[in-house]
Amino acid sequence: MKIIDLRTMRGPSFWSVKHYKLIVMKVDLQDQAEVWSGAIPALAEQLPKLLPGLGEPQPAESEKSAQKHPPLTAEQLVDGEPLGHVIQHVALALQRMAGMPVYWGKSYPAHEAGVEFVVFSYQEERAGRMAAEAAVQIIDDICHGRPVSVKALVDELHEIREEEFFGPSTWSIVSEAASRNIPYIQLKNSNIIQLGYGVNQKRIWATTTSYTSHAGVEVAGNKNRTKAMLHDSGVPVPNGTTVYSEDELRDAIEELGFPIVTKPLDGNHGRGATIGITNWNDAVEGLKAAQKHSRAVIVEQLVAGYDYRMLVVNGKLIAAAKRTPAAVRGNGTSTVQELIEDVNRDPRRGVGHEKVLTSIKADQHTQDLLKTQDLTLDSVLPAGQELFLKSTANISTGGTATDVTDLVHPYNVLLAERVAGIVGLDICGIDLLTSDIAIPLNETRGAVIEVNAAPGFRMHISPTEGLARNVAAPVVDMLFPAGNKARVPIIAITGTNGKTTTTQLVAHIVSSKGLKVGYTTTNGIYIQGTQLQSGDCTGGQSAEFVLKDPTVNFAVLETARGGMLRSGLGFHNCDVAVVTNVAADHLGMRDIYTVEDMAAVKGVLPRTVRKNGWAVLNADDDLVYAMREKLECRVALFSMNEHSPRIREHAENGGLAAVYEEGYITIYKNSYKLRIDRAAEFPITFGGRATFNIENAMAAALACYCYGFDKDDIKLALRTFVPSGVKTPGRMNVYKFANFEVIVDYAHNAHGMEKFAQFLDATEATHKVGIISGLGDRRDEDTLAFSRIAGRVFDEVILRQDKDLRGKTAEELREIMMRGLRLDDPEVPITYIENEMEAIDHVLATARPGSVITMFTEDIKATLKKLDDFEAQITD
Numbered sequence: 001m002k003i004i005d006l007r008t009m010r011g012p013s014f015w016s017v018k019h020y021k022l023i024v025m026k027v028d029l030q031d032q033a034e035v036w037s038g039a040i041p042a043l044a045e046q047l048p049k050l051l052p053g054l055g056e057p058q059p060a061e062s063e064k065s066a067q068k069h070p071p072l073t074a075e076q077l078v079d080g081e082p083l084g085h086v087i088q089h090v091a092l093a094l095q096r097m098a099g100m101p102v103y104w105g106k107s108y109p110a111h112e113a114g115v116e117f118v119v120f121s122y123q124e125e126r127a128g129r130m131a132a133e134a135a136v137q138i139i140d141d142i143c144h145g146r147p148v149s150v151k152a153l154v155d156e157l158h159e160i161r162e163e164e165f166f167g168p169s170t171w172s173i174v175s176e177a178a179s180r181n182i183p184y185i186q187l188k189n190s191n192i193i194q195l196g197y198g199v200n201q202k203r204i205w206a207t208t209t210s211y212t213s214h215a216g217v218e219v220a221g222n223k224n225r226t227k228a229m230l231h232d233s234g235v236p237v238p239n240g241t242t243v244y245s246e247d248e249l250r251d252a253i254e255e256l257g258f259p260i261v262t263k264p265l266d267g268n269h270g271r272g273a274t275i276g277i278t279n280w281n282d283a284v285e286g287l288k289a290a291q292k293h294s295r296a297v298i299v300e301q302l303v304a305g306y307d308y309r310m311l312v313v314n315g316k317l318i319a320a321a322k323r324t325p326a327a328v329r330g331n332g333t334s335t336v337q338e339l340i341e342d343v344n345r346d347p348r349r350g351v352g353h354e355k356v357l358t359s360i361k362a363d364q365h366t367q368d369l370l371k372t373q374d375l376t377l378d379s380v381l382p383a384g385q386e387l388f389l390k391s392t393a394n395i396s397t398g399g400t401a402t403d404v405t406d407l408v409h410p411y412n413v414l415l416a417e418r419v420a421g422i423v424g425l426d427i428c429g430i431d432l433l434t435s436d437i438a439i440p441l442n443e444t445r446g447a448v449i450e451v452n453a454a455p456g457f458r459m460h461i462s463p464t465e466g467l468a469r470n471v472a473a474p475v476v477d478m479l480f481p482a483g484n485k486a487r488v489p490i491i492a493i494t495g496t497n498g499k500t501t502t503t504q505l506v507a508h509i510v511s512s513k514g515l516k517v518g519y520t521t522t523n524g525i526y527i528q529g530t531q532l533q534s535g536d537c538t539g540g541q542s543a544e545f546v547l548k549d550p551t552v553n554f555a556v557l558e559t560a561r562g563g564m565l566r567s568g569l570g571f572h573n574c575d576v577a578v579v580t581n582v583a584a585d586h587l588g589m590r591d592i593y594t595v596e597d598m599a600a601v602k603g604v605l606p607r608t609v610r611k612n613g614w615a616v617l618n619a620d621d622d623l624v625y626a627m628r629e630k631l632e633c634r635v636a637l638f639s640m641n642e643h644s645p646r647i648r649e650h651a652e653n654g655g656l657a658a659v660y661e662e663g664y665i666t667i668y669k670n671s672y673k674l675r676i677d678r679a680a681e682f683p684i685t686f687g688g689r690a691t692f693n694i695e696n697a698m699a700a701a702l703a704c705y706c707y708g709f710d711k712d713d714i715k716l717a718l719r720t721f722v723p724s725g726v727k728t729p730g731r732m733n734v735y736k737f738a739n740f741e742v743i744v745d746y747a748h749n750a751h752g753m754e755k756f757a758q759f760l761d762a763t764e765a766t767h768k769v770g771i772i773s774g775l776g777d778r779r780d781e782d783t784l785a786f787s788r789i790a791g792r793v794f795d796e797v798i799l800r801q802d803k804d805l806r807g808k809t810a811e812e813l814r815e816i817m818m819r820g821l822r823l824d825d826p827e828v829p830i831t832y833i834e835n836e837m838e839a840i841d842h843v844l845a846t847a848r849p850g851s852v853i854t855m856f857t858e859d860i861k862a863t864l865k866k867l868d869d870f871e872a873q874i875t876d
Helices: 041-050 074-079 083-097 125-143 151-164 168-179 214-221 223-232 246-256 280-291 336-344 364-372 410-423 472-479 499-511 540-548 561-566 595-602 622-630 645-652 691-707 711-719 750-761 780-793 810-821 836-846 860-875
Strands: 002-010 021-028 105-109 115-121 184-186 192-195 202-205 240-243 260-264 274-277 297-301 306-313 316-324 327-329 386-388 400-403 427-434 447-453 490-494 517-520 524-527 530-534 554-558 574-579 609-618 634-639 656-661 664-669 672-678 733-736 740-745 767-772 796-799 830-832 851-856
Touching: 002 125, 021 083, 021 125, 041 074, 041 083, 041 125, 083 105, 083 115, 083 125, 083 151, 115 125, 125 151, 168 184, 168 192, 168 202, 168 472, 184 540, 202 472, 214 223, 214 410, 214 447, 223 410, 223 447, 240 246, 246 260, 246 280, 246 297, 260 280, 274 280, 280 297, 280 364, 306 410, 306 472, 316 410, 327 336, 410 427, 410 447, 490 499, 490 691, 499 517, 499 554, 499 574, 499 691, 499 711, 517 540, 524 540, 530 540, 540 554, 540 561, 561 595, 574 691, 595 622, 609 622, 609 691, 622 634, 634 645, 634 691, 645 656, 656 691, 664 691, 672 711, 691 711, 691 750, 733 860, 740 860, 750 780, 750 851, 767 780, 767 836, 780 810, 796 810, 796 836, 810 830, 836 851, 836 860
Parallel strands: 490 554, 490 574, 517 554, 574 609, 609 634, 634 656, 740 851, 767 796, 767 851, 796 830
Antiparallel strands: 002 021, 021 115, 105 115, 184 192, 192 202, 240 297, 260 274, 260 297, 306 316, 306 427, 316 400, 327 386, 427 447, 517 524, 524 530, 656 664, 664 672, 733 740
16 A cells, blocks of 8 residues: 555645545555455454554534544454545544544545545644554555554654644633634744734733733743732732852751742742752752752742642633642552552543643652652552652642632732732732632731743643633633624635636725735735735635734635645635636646536635625536535625526525626615626726626625625726736736737636637737647646637737646647647647747737737746836837
8 A cells, every 4th residue: 555645634625624634645555455344354353452442432523513423343344344444543543542632534435446535634733644654554564464563653643742732721722712713823833823813813822922011921930029029019928038059048048947948030830949848958959959940049938838829810810729749648558659650540641731630750859759758669658648749739740730719718819810910910820828728818827939921721721629610711801802803804716717816806995995905816925915925825825824914904815726625725714705617627636537526626615604704606607606505604696697597586585696787797686786887997807808807807896795895985996906917917918019919818728718719809900819838737628628719719829838847748738739729720820939938029029010919928927027128128
């Protein structure tokens, strides 16, 4: 077996609109092509042992869904399952064994015989791709009798999870945001998460936010400064001082007396802290431990009491937890090490942040604590004796937490909220020691011992005992108060032809209203009218570029088939989706072989429209019109046929529509007609001759009307959109010279050429010349159809070659194009000039008076520059 193709989806895609994170794998089963699992007994014998969770019932996708994911049992393997289906389940099971709960997948035969598509969910991209490759290898090894072990693989997958998955605090905020339909993007090469889009975005980094004060973080990071500020504000704090050496430590102990605590000046998470020191030797060891993290060491009197964490968000106490250090309780027979191992068997414990509790690790700190009590890991504790294994109560070192939020005395609530305000933190963790949190701190002789920026949430969202608290909700409330938007409006456009022009028209209409638009096209990425990137920018990464821009308050996104097949959409929902048309183009590429397949790809976009949004569909295109059947959003239709029965039926049922009638673009709303304007008044239509741009303008007008723009504003914007090499490079750029005219366009398939032919037929000229080329990544029949139309519409053809032949040789393309050009007119004059720029020089030098020359260009930039230079030359 071998993997032919491996893709990672990061948004809605051809394979699933609902499941965003998918691995799409194409597997050649080779010598196992016709084999099912029942023919290989070793699969049923080994897989349940290698992957114990494989046959267990899987949970539902969500609490709202009752549909469970079917397992893969030994009985099913014996009865017989397709090997692609088995690979899918193995890839999912491997990830689950490494702590990543993923369940959804599917498999089905590919176009080629013996090849399977295997599609499954992933949590971490790198882990998903590794699981894909491993699953294929495991099944191949078992089928061929090779030994298989998964332990090392699962350990590596687990390491990836720990390295890349959001920590529990971050995940709680992200999950809460997602539950409110607030989108998120993890910024590249960082742990910073963007919540929301464009100008409405906020950012978090663990539990620091866009509102977290740098000054507050600096204060909390300096324990001496924090203690001084709190003391000055009447907050009980331990007596103490800062030391840098053993001599200063001795002086501090003489002043404070034992027991004491040592901790680094700028430490956190309990690192380097030693508590309950009662003698000089231990004090020296505590100094050394703290100086591993900070040269300056705080020495404080030990405050007696239990360890509590108070969490304040946006000035309000949200949760409180009593923390207990990692501990074991003796049974009279087991050693300390055995007791630790027994505690770690608790299914709630795992490595790092994998689960709600962290496994206890008997590190050097633990052994040093044991030594102070004349114990070792081999000591046997008497029954009932509790032994603390850490000097701090951090959850990350194996400690436990008990929720006490409802027990906190009002005095202590006020105290915590004051402390957060004094330090200046929007999210603040306050550690205090007291005998009872239900009694005012000043009555128990307790004290605030530490204030933390970026406090962990795990002890509150998953306490060992007591109520779990949704502490992420107030964070999201703070970042996005009621009534505040997290998203920016998105209008997305797809189709075979016309999508770039439609995108540019929509962006122009929106920006004419004073909105700060970011938009993507096959020409590049534009922010507020400025091109920031050039090239084909119609994929998910380009969409994210716009949605991450902090100045954008409206996004208009051209969405091509390539991006949807390569990695999925760069957004999950849009407000308006436009589908211009579906035609034969790029067939045979990326496993899309028919126009119906292509329609299924394009149909992904309208299925992402939010429920109250709009899908704007071409009613003249059967495949586009059929897309309405799968939609949950509102549908608006447009047509070039004013007598379209589809439009009539839609309008009679109260639907919104647009038609081209009597020379006008008209919107049907209920029983009324709203005329936008005469299409000939829009420069993009070239006086009404470019009917394909009438259609594009109609789609753009309807999309903007659906969103809520006024028809008069749409009319004015369309009247002021003038196509040019700057505004619409490569899309109907017209150069009028003294004796002839040049048009630069991008028509590259039969559907586009047919539309252009209609325009050219309506254009007066003494001689019509076309510079064309074939594309190597099209089927021969598509290239023939394209060239046949060109041979019919032009009086003379200059045949050239693209620099990128896309899989075919120059000779192959030349032969197909020549054949197509002469199918209808064997006498059409054809001149072959391989280089595009040389071909342009030739037609400019030989242009007849009154002729129209059309250049279907590959290198738009170079072509437009050559024409600009030619214009400047003849002007001089």
